[in-house]
Each structure stands twice: as C-alpha cells, then as structure tokens.
Amino acid sequence: MKFIERLGREWLFFDGGMGSILQERGLAAGELPETWNITHADEIQSIHRAYLDAGSDIINTNTFGANALKFPDNLREIVEAAVAHAKEARRQAGREDAYIALDIGPTGRLLQPLGDLPFEQAVALFGEVVRIGAAAGADLVLIETMSDSYELKAAVLAAKENCDLPVLATVIFDENGKLLTGGTVDAVVALLEGLGVDALGVNCGLGPKQMVPIVKRLTEVSSLPVIVSPNAGLPRSENGKTVYDIRADEFASLMAEIADLGVQVLGGCCGTTPAHIRKTVALCKGKPFVPMAKKHRTVVSSFSQAVEIGGKPVIIGERINPTGKSKFKAALREGNIEYILSEGLTQEDSGAHILDVNVGLPEIDEAAMMEQVVTRLQSVLALPLQIDTSNTEAMERGMRLYNGKPMINSVSGKRESMEAVFPLVKKYGGVVVGLTLDENGIPDTAEGRVQIAKKIYDTAAQYGIGKEDIVIDGLAMTISSDSGSALVTLETLRRVRDELGGHTILGVSNISFGLPQREIINANFFTMALQNGLSCAIINPNADAMMRSYRAFLALTGQDAQCAGYIAAYGSQPAAAPQAAADSAMPLGEAIERGLRERAAEAAKAALQTVPPLELVNTELIPALDRVGKGFEAGTVFLPQLLMSAEAAKAAFDVVKDAMRGAPQETRGRIILATVKGDIHDIGKNIVKVLLENYGYQVLDLGKDVAPEVIVDTAIRENVPLVGLSALMTTTVVSMEQTIRLLREKKPDARVVVGGAVLTQEYADSIGADCYARDAMATVHYADSVFG
Incomplete structure (x- = not known):
C-alpha cells in the first residue's frame, strides 16, 4: 500500500537516532556521519535493519547533513548510497511494507536578509538532494530539525518542485514553544498547511516530557497528521561520551501518554535506539487510533505571529499603498525602502494586526519592488502581510519570498482572475480576498454579490482551496454617488456570515469618497459594518476616529475582557497623541x-x-x-x-x-568564536558574532569545522582570554569537549562559553565549560562579566 494511503489512517512509527548510534559504533569526533554511507555500508544497513525489526514503519536515510555545501564533490554518491542501504536493509528484514524517508536537515546557515544564504540558493541546494534521493527510490521526503521557518519554506518548496513524493516536515521548538527565529506553533502550522505538506510535527531539542505542551497545541490547531519524535531526554557527557537520561521503558511510557494527545505518527530522535522504538511500538500500536480532524481555521501568519480571522475583528493597515499619497509615490520611485518600513512600524504601533502592501506604480518594476519591500518588512516587524496587487508576477514573487502564510488581495469572480490567482494560492498558501464582482461588473444588490461569493468558493474548491482560506469583500462603494450603497454592502456582510458561514473584509474608507470630513462617515460606517459581521477592516490605524470606533465596539460587545484594551489605549491620556509622520526625524x-x-x-x-x-x-x-x-x-x-x-x-x-578617524580605537576585549570540528552549522556563531561586535568586542572568527588544535593555538598565540564554541549536532559536541580539555591543558587561564541547540546547562557543566549560553544575549552578558 502507498504511504500516503496509510498516513493519518493508522498508527505509523518512525525510527530513532542515527548519529548517536554511529558515535557508539566508532564515529570519530568531527567525522561526518554521512561519509559512513561510503565507508561503513554494513553498519548503516544494520542500524536500519534493527529499527525495522523493532517495528519502525519508516526509516530515515543517513542524509541529514547531505547537501552541496558539505559535500560539493560527492553528494550524488552519498545520497544514492544512503537510499540503497535503506532499501537493502528493508529487503534483508523482509519488511516490504516499510517506507524509506529521504532525510533532509538544515543547511546550518541563515537565509538573507538575516544571513548570507539567498532564498533561491537554499531552494536549489535542497532541490538537488531531493532529485537524487527521489530518483534513487525514496518513498517520501522528511524535512526535519528545522529551526528557521524561512529555511523550512525553502526546503518544502524544493521538495514539492523536484519530486511528487509525499512531504513531511518537523521542526525544533524550545521549551517555550518557539523556533530559533521566533516562530510559534500556530505560525508554523499555518505555513506548512498553506504549503501543502502531508504531515507536520516536532522533533529533537527536547525530551518527551518537555514536548507535551507543544504537542497539545499542535493537535489543537493542525488539520494534518502530527508527528512527534523526541530525544531520549536531555543529553550529558559521561567519560567523553554523550548519553541521554531516559531509558527505553520510560521513553515508551511517556510516548504512550503523547499518543493519547491525538497524534498519528511517533518516532525518536537523538539518543533513542531500536529498544526505545520497540517498546514504544509495543505500548502504542494497540491504542485506539484517532485521525486528525479538520479544523477549518482561517489563519494568516508571519515568521513569528499567527492571526486568526473569525473571532475578534482584524485590523489591516492600509498605509503602504501609493494611492493618493505623494510622499509614498516618491519613496517608491527613489527606492526609499526605509520610508516604507517606517510606515509599517507606525501602523504596528497603532494597533494593526496585518499590513497591506501595495507598491504598484506604472513607472517602476512592481515585481522587483514587491520582492524588496516584502523581504525588508518581514525582517524588521512581526506582523503578517497582505500582498496587494493585480500583477500576477508581483503577486507570485511576493508570495514565494514571504516568510509565512500571507493574505492575498485579491481575486474576483472573473474566470480569468481565478485561473491566475488560485494556482498561486494552492502552491504557496494564503488567505485570499474574494471581490464580489465578475465579468458583469459589481452587482447593485446584495443577492448578486452573494452569488459571486458562492462562485468564488466553488471555484476555489476545484483547486483544493477550502472556504476557510477565502475572505469575501462585500465592496464598500461611495454613498456620494449612491445613497443606498452602504445598505447593500452591510446586507452582503450579514448574508455572507449568516447564510454562507464565511468571513468578510472591506476597504472601509471607500464609503466616503467625495465627501467632506470623511472620517465622520468612515468611523460610523465602520461600527455599522462590525455590527453586521465584518471580519477584517482595511483602515488607517493611525486615524484616531477609526481606532476609537474599533476599541469601543470590542468593549461594548464583550470582546475586550475587563475593557483592558480600551483602558490601555485611553486610560492614561486625555486624548490620543498624534502619530509621528513616517518621514520625520527619528531618535x-x-x-x-x-x-x-x-x-x-x-x-x-x-x-x-x-x-x-x-x-x-x-x-x-x-x-x-x-x-x-x-x-x-x-x-x-x-x-x-x-x-x-x-x-x-x-x-x-x-x-x-x-x-574618530585617527584617534585611538578602544575595544572592550578580544574573543575567539568557532563552530567545532565536524560541524558546518554556523548560525548560532554568526549571530553571537554580530552582537559581540556591536557591544564593542573584537571577535576572532575562526569559522566552522575548526579542529581543537587550531582553536587552542590561536588562543595561545593571540593571548585571548575568552573562547566561544558552538555545535548544532550531537555527533559534534564530542569535539567541543576535546577542545575544552585541550584548552585546560595548554591555556588554563582561558574561559570557555558554549552554546548550540543540542546543549543544556548540565551538559555544559559535564564537559567543563565555564558558561552555558542558551542564546546570543547570554554570551554578551558573560563577556561583560569576564571583561568587567
């Protein structure tokens, strides 16, 4: 039976750790696990076979770190051998019912604009691995241990664009339920569901106990099967070896509790063994299986925030739009991106939940400008964006490079429009605004607009897009030319809500075009629209009258508990302070x-x-x-x-x-930073470097995959008192311990600070580090204490 026919319909079990077992079998400190596909074929096959014998339905190829950055010359050989070993193990075990997952891990580099890896290069790197693995005979693609939602998106697109295999994705959350780059469970689920993966979940970083709150939230919000693959507890070092604190019996017992939370796929990560999986299968396989229920949530997201539409009305800031804004038009022509960023930040401060982004001018390259503005906006603010354009090239470029699940403004009831927009929404994910107009124009009646809304819903369904990802625009038409137009719009809102069970949106200020004192009409119409079920309002959040209407409506309808939002906005000042203009001087x-x-x-x-x-x-x-x-x-x-x-x-x-050119330059101190031998993941190190340098420290960056001897020799030669070591993988923390041991022997006065996703305070203590830094700022604080 095909994998996709079983996924979500019965219990499925992944295998457990690979790198931690290879260490036990002799993988040397700094040695790349993937090279064993060539040099130790029997060992790789025997590990796969042991997991199959333990009851695993899915085994992961030994390709976690396989990409052209790490293997520029023999990537094909590495990946093809990995798939071949898994297939041979399956044959030897007599488990033709088992599946081979092409395992894809992170590159170890941050994507632009935060790092130096271009998004499309990341897609190409992952795509190359996918093509090789799919051609070699993998049954599915597993993207795992992702800590950055942007890299996660690049990997998913690469998988979707380079094979037709099922795609599963799991990420690494911290104990607070956040990715390294800030993504929440809700934001990650929205992104992955929008991209159309087949299952999603969490792996690595935490043991099963620590994962429980995260798993609970996953099952609450996900409509897709949920995968849970914890570590065997938390790591520590014993006699130079990394060990984990949860043995097989306890692990299986905890996994049985997780199974009861409503997940569909179970497995293990670092420190787990065939024994862990065997006992997990024995305890969980007979449990009642509960398929994941469809949640029908309407969610847009950024890299760190998710906004659900359908409860409290959502404010969409309208100021990033050149219509009627001469300064904004000038900023677009001049490429003044910081003016645009300031407009976004001001609206965020004023209470917007989502920002509309429209950069269309006839005389500029709209697609290139959309790409630039979307990329820069999502690097400085956390709000989700609404990509607003009628240019399908600009729409696709914005959607592709957007770090999250955006809103899309818009599609109409015209067949040409739906045929252009819906394929993009299906590929990239999004909540699309449906305009109630078609080839015959804008209906004069609410009935006509409701019929177009139905047509949009029905056509979207043909593309596999659910009603929850459509928000209907009832179209606010100016009352200066038709005094009854507001009533038609309000009836449309009410009927979409009551008859169709849908969500609605309006560009509210259109209602007053051509009239004096427009904010009087706008604010009162806004309140009326909210009363009639308006879900999302595109307004100027800097406009006091509009936000007063909004906050008062929430307070009066019981959607502002204890009037907290209203009091926070107005309780400490007699009148709202005017917002600073985006082009004013900034401290x-x-x-x-x-x-x-x-x-x-x-x-x-x-x-x-x-x-x-x-x-x-x-x-x-x-x-x-x-x-x-x-x-x-x-x-x-x-x-x-x-x-x-x-x-x-x-x-x-x-x-x-x-x-100060020509004056003596002062530094607060000199610090060595290095990613240890065998590890090419330098995200953490590079983040720490940026912060240390900004705090006035001189950083000697030795790079990645650095041998202990190089680090120690540099510390001695340069007489550096503080060394920072980073590692992402369990297979390379042994090199960290060796480096510390050599530093203690050769330069005992040097202090050592360590960090990385696989480390804990206990582990850092056990390998002799002076400080465990759980994040970049902790390293800065420790440097301050060392250098006084």
Missing part, C-alpha cells in the same frame, strides 16, 4: 531598536554635531542594544528583529568610527 535609539539602518546612520551623524563620539556610544548605542536584548530575553523581540537592530547599530557605529 538614534529608536532607529536602532526598529532596525532601520539608514535612519540610524542619519541620526548618528546629526547627534555627533553636539555629542562626543564615545559619549554617543555609551549613552545611545549601547543602551538601545540593551533594550532590544532585554526584549529578546523576555520574548517580546524575536531573532530577526534582534539581528536587524544589530545591523542598525553597526551602521551607527560606522559613522562614529569615521568621526
């Missing part, structure tokens, strides 16, 4: 916190007219970074924003350095 500290590089540089130049350079650093730059760092530690600022703030601070530092 240096705010520009850094916002991640606006050009604004930070301009503010630094202006401040240096009256403030000495070093005073500016100590009173403005460092405090701003501290505020961002505290927000990151509190979970209110996410990694992309942290990195963009660091980039803005760097731009300001560069201005300060120019002002």
Whole structure:
C-alpha cells in the first residue's frame, strides 16, 4: 500500500537516532556521519535493519547533513548510497511494507536578509538532494530539525518542485514553544498547511516530557497528521561520551501518554535506539487510533505571529499603498525602502494586526519592488502581510519570498482572475480576498454579490482551496454617488456570515469618497459594518476616529475582557497623541531598536554635531542594544528583529568610527568564536558574532569545522582570554569537549562559553565549560562579566 494511503489512517512509527548510534559504533569526533554511507555500508544497513525489526514503519536515510555545501564533490554518491542501504536493509528484514524517508536537515546557515544564504540558493541546494534521493527510490521526503521557518519554506518548496513524493516536515521548538527565529506553533502550522505538506510535527531539542505542551497545541490547531519524535531526554557527557537520561521503558511510557494527545505518527530522535522504538511500538500500536480532524481555521501568519480571522475583528493597515499619497509615490520611485518600513512600524504601533502592501506604480518594476519591500518588512516587524496587487508576477514573487502564510488581495469572480490567482494560492498558501464582482461588473444588490461569493468558493474548491482560506469583500462603494450603497454592502456582510458561514473584509474608507470630513462617515460606517459581521477592516490605524470606533465596539460587545484594551489605549491620556509622520526625524535609539539602518546612520551623524563620539556610544548605542536584548530575553523581540537592530547599530557605529578617524580605537576585549570540528552549522556563531561586535568586542572568527588544535593555538598565540564554541549536532559536541580539555591543558587561564541547540546547562557543566549560553544575549552578558 502507498504511504500516503496509510498516513493519518493508522498508527505509523518512525525510527530513532542515527548519529548517536554511529558515535557508539566508532564515529570519530568531527567525522561526518554521512561519509559512513561510503565507508561503513554494513553498519548503516544494520542500524536500519534493527529499527525495522523493532517495528519502525519508516526509516530515515543517513542524509541529514547531505547537501552541496558539505559535500560539493560527492553528494550524488552519498545520497544514492544512503537510499540503497535503506532499501537493502528493508529487503534483508523482509519488511516490504516499510517506507524509506529521504532525510533532509538544515543547511546550518541563515537565509538573507538575516544571513548570507539567498532564498533561491537554499531552494536549489535542497532541490538537488531531493532529485537524487527521489530518483534513487525514496518513498517520501522528511524535512526535519528545522529551526528557521524561512529555511523550512525553502526546503518544502524544493521538495514539492523536484519530486511528487509525499512531504513531511518537523521542526525544533524550545521549551517555550518557539523556533530559533521566533516562530510559534500556530505560525508554523499555518505555513506548512498553506504549503501543502502531508504531515507536520516536532522533533529533537527536547525530551518527551518537555514536548507535551507543544504537542497539545499542535493537535489543537493542525488539520494534518502530527508527528512527534523526541530525544531520549536531555543529553550529558559521561567519560567523553554523550548519553541521554531516559531509558527505553520510560521513553515508551511517556510516548504512550503523547499518543493519547491525538497524534498519528511517533518516532525518536537523538539518543533513542531500536529498544526505545520497540517498546514504544509495543505500548502504542494497540491504542485506539484517532485521525486528525479538520479544523477549518482561517489563519494568516508571519515568521513569528499567527492571526486568526473569525473571532475578534482584524485590523489591516492600509498605509503602504501609493494611492493618493505623494510622499509614498516618491519613496517608491527613489527606492526609499526605509520610508516604507517606517510606515509599517507606525501602523504596528497603532494597533494593526496585518499590513497591506501595495507598491504598484506604472513607472517602476512592481515585481522587483514587491520582492524588496516584502523581504525588508518581514525582517524588521512581526506582523503578517497582505500582498496587494493585480500583477500576477508581483503577486507570485511576493508570495514565494514571504516568510509565512500571507493574505492575498485579491481575486474576483472573473474566470480569468481565478485561473491566475488560485494556482498561486494552492502552491504557496494564503488567505485570499474574494471581490464580489465578475465579468458583469459589481452587482447593485446584495443577492448578486452573494452569488459571486458562492462562485468564488466553488471555484476555489476545484483547486483544493477550502472556504476557510477565502475572505469575501462585500465592496464598500461611495454613498456620494449612491445613497443606498452602504445598505447593500452591510446586507452582503450579514448574508455572507449568516447564510454562507464565511468571513468578510472591506476597504472601509471607500464609503466616503467625495465627501467632506470623511472620517465622520468612515468611523460610523465602520461600527455599522462590525455590527453586521465584518471580519477584517482595511483602515488607517493611525486615524484616531477609526481606532476609537474599533476599541469601543470590542468593549461594548464583550470582546475586550475587563475593557483592558480600551483602558490601555485611553486610560492614561486625555486624548490620543498624534502619530509621528513616517518621514520625520527619528531618535538614534529608536532607529536602532526598529532596525532601520539608514535612519540610524542619519541620526548618528546629526547627534555627533553636539555629542562626543564615545559619549554617543555609551549613552545611545549601547543602551538601545540593551533594550532590544532585554526584549529578546523576555520574548517580546524575536531573532530577526534582534539581528536587524544589530545591523542598525553597526551602521551607527560606522559613522562614529569615521568621526574618530585617527584617534585611538578602544575595544572592550578580544574573543575567539568557532563552530567545532565536524560541524558546518554556523548560525548560532554568526549571530553571537554580530552582537559581540556591536557591544564593542573584537571577535576572532575562526569559522566552522575548526579542529581543537587550531582553536587552542590561536588562543595561545593571540593571548585571548575568552573562547566561544558552538555545535548544532550531537555527533559534534564530542569535539567541543576535546577542545575544552585541550584548552585546560595548554591555556588554563582561558574561559570557555558554549552554546548550540543540542546543549543544556548540565551538559555544559559535564564537559567543563565555564558558561552555558542558551542564546546570543547570554554570551554578551558573560563577556561583560569576564571583561568587567
């Protein structure tokens, strides 16, 4: 039976750890596990066979780190051998009912604009592995241990575009239910469901106990089968070996509890063995199987936030749009992206939940501008975006590079429009705005508009797009030319809600076009629309009258518990303060916190007219970074924003350095950073480097896959008092321990700080590190304590 016919209909079991078992069988510190596909074929086959004998239905190829970055010369040989070993093990075990998953892990690099890896290059890297593995005979693709939703999207697109196999995806959450780059369970589920994967879930990083809250949320929001593959507890070092604290019996017992939460696929990750899987299968296979229920949630998401449509009305900020805005048009013509970013940030501050993005001008390349604006916006703010264009090329470029599940504005009831837009929504995911107009124009009656809404629903279903991913625009037409138009729009909203069970949206301010004092009409019509079931309102969130109507409506309808939102907005001031214009001067500290590089540089130049350079650093730059760092530690600022703030601070530092040219340069201290031998994943190291340099430290970056001897020799030669070591994989933390041991012997006065997804405080203590840094800011704090 085909895999896809069984998935979600019966219990399925993945295998367990590969790298941790290879270590037990002699994989040397720093040795790449994938090379054993060539050098130790019998060992790889025997591990696969042991998992099949234990009851695994799916075995993962030994290709977790296989990509052209790590294997530029023999990638095909590595991947083909891996698939061949899995197939041979299946034959030897007599398990023709089992399936082979092409295992794809992260590249270890951050994608642009946060890192240096272009999105399309990431897609190409993953695509090459997919093509080789699919041709070699894999039955499905498993994308696993992803900590960045943008890289996750690149991998899923690569799989979808390069094979027709089922695609499964699992990510690595921390104990707070967040990805490294800030993604929540809800945001990840929205992204993956939009991209059309066949199952999703969580693996690695945590043991089964720590995963329970995450799994509960996954089963609450996912409509797809859920996969859970924990580590065998938390790692520690014993006699130079990495061991895990949960044995097979306890692991199986905990997995049985997880099975009862409503998941469909179980397996193991680091530290688990065939014994762990055998006992898990024995305890869980006989449990009642519950297929995942369709949730019918309407969700749009960014890299870190998910906004559900259908409960509390959603505000969509309309200011990123050139219509009637001369300054915005000038910004588009001049490529002044920071003006556009400022418009977005201002709307976020004013209470918008989603931002509409329209960059269409006849004289510019709209597709290129959409790509640039979407990419930059999602690097400095966390709100989801609505991609607003009638240009299908611009629409696709924006959707492809968008880090999340966007709203799409729009499709109409015209067949040409639906044939152009729905394939894009099906491929990339999105919640699309359906305009109630067709080849015959805009109906004058609510009945006519409701019929077009039905046509849009029915046609979308033919593309596999559910009604939950359509939001109907009832079309607000100006009452200055038709005094009854508002009533038709309100009836349309009410009937879509009551008769069709759908969600609605309006560009509210269209109702008052051509009238004086438009905000009077707009605000009152907005309240009426909300009363008639309006789900989403495209408005100017900087307009006080509109937000007063919105907040009052929530308070009056019981959607603002204890009137908390209303009181927060109006309780401490007699009248709302006017919003700053997007092109007004911005203080240096705010520009850094916002991640606006050009604004930070301009503010630094202006401040240096009256403030000495070093005073500016100590009173403005460092405090701003501290505020961002505290927000990151509190979970209110996410990694992309942290990195963009660091980039803005760097731009300001560069201005300060120019002002101090010729004067003695001071540094707070010198620090070595390195990713240890055998590990090419340098995301964590590079993030730490950016922050340390912005705090005034000189970083000697030795790169990735660095031998212990190189690190120690550099520390001795340069007399560096602090060494930072990073590792992502369990198979390489042994190299970290060797490096620390050699440092203690050769340079005992050096302090060592360690970090990485596989590490814990207990593990860091057991290998002799002086400090375990669970995130980049922790490394900065430790450096401050070392250097005083």
